[in-house]
Amino acid sequence: MLKLPIYLDNNATTPMDPRVLEAMLPYFTEHFGNAASRNHSFGWQAEEAVDYAREQIAKLIHADAKEIIFTSGATESNNLAIKGVFEMYAEKGNHFITVTTEHKAILDTCKHIEKLGAEVTYLEPATDGLITVEQVASAIKPNTVLVTVMYANNEIGVIQPIKAIAELCKSKGILFHTDATQAVGKIPVDVMADGIDLMSFTAHKMYGPKGVGALYVRRKNPRVKVTAQMDGGGHERGMRSGTINVTGIVGFGKACELCQQDMAQDTERIIKMRNRLEASLSELEESYINGNIEHRLPHLSNMSFKYVEGEGLIMGVKNIAVSSGSACTSASLEPSYVLKALGLDDELAHSSLRFGLSRFTTDEEIDYAINHVKEAVIKLREMSPLWEMFKEGIDLKTIQWAEH
């Protein structure tokens, strides 16, 4: 029996895998020690569990366990990476390079350091969401200290040419950071092969608990350091003070282990479902897949259904939990800045839905979602004046709209 509503917003967060929960439970009540307590077995047990988790996490991304700095999540990791480099390498330079379609945790942090005297170049992606290594190359200046480019985009799922950008940075002696929140656990991410210096990721996007994330900080070739953004006990090699979240970290470790173990088979199944969803919804006239379809995460699909407004559509598909690129609920009425950065018409940006699949998504759920979305789009188009005009062959761009 199908349980409604169906959760298809797995790029916002994933449900926790029951195997992760099971691993975590003893660390709430039984092994509750502070991993920094060096004088008794409670502390030792907690530390041992954290060390084990650090290994599990490091293994997934091909890092050394010592290179994992625990944080509260990817937002904190992004803040620590950017602000930490800004402070630590102030003598070397103050120029940063990023992309307009990054997550707000990157963009707003960049704006913050701009106020403190940093200079930031924001690269604009092509209409498929990708940037090129040449774009990065031409933005580099003598005072560039950090390039930060997300591994895979959270709204459209496109995967940036990370390895090529990292190689370029290395050749110029510039640090390279990537926000890999959407990628780690879903596609193979290898900090050694990719040449990444700093990388943010989080547990709750890969079937782990919320409130725990990590910043990978390279220790060799080059040895990278970031200035701590919180003062305190000097935990995490002095880069992030504060008692570490032992239960969360245990869950994070287990989640990484499971992703490593199940990735190939999960991906195969998920990609089939995603492709079926897209193929069926593409049967609707004037429907579009947003972003590059080749270099893309397997579990995400962002589609626009022209002449239907996103929020109205969300209301019409109430039995599935998805997200919309339209932010009509905010006073600004601004559509997604990511979709706008791709050069999408406003009405297409307003008409988008993001579907996020997980290892728990079933074929039955996808069947339901397909019919549900189709019915809603058809119904809303019947009541859309724009659809009627389109059908009459009127070019909407020729109309003088009374903006309000």
Next chain:
Amino acid sequence: MAYSDKVIDHYSNPRNIGTLDKASKQVGTGLVGAPECGDVMRLQIEVDEVTGIIKDAKFKTFGCGSAIASSSLATEWLKGKSVDEALQIDNMDIVEELALPPVKIHCSVLAEDAIKSAINDYRAKNGLSPIEDNKKHY
């Protein structure tokens, strides 16, 4: 954000969706909003030649649930009213009836604009000067 029952009702069972003959002298058409704002309403009235009463009203709306509900409600209210009575419909009446939250007040404003725009179109077709809208919203 939770929608009120009335918004959900109008969204699920919209009244008076459709199109009237734009070319008819008895029909006034108002098209307001803009695609890039995420809201476009088209509201039409058909005025009885003899009695001056709005005998039919239709709408089509591209927008969120509140925008659809506001225009659906407007067509319900318009039917049976004289043109002068129709001009008295205030956006705050729509806000109240549908229990719209503050972020959705613009949907009711748009519906009121659509009514006025349809009436002015009708007036223009019948050699009458447009009604000035001096009202300040909010």
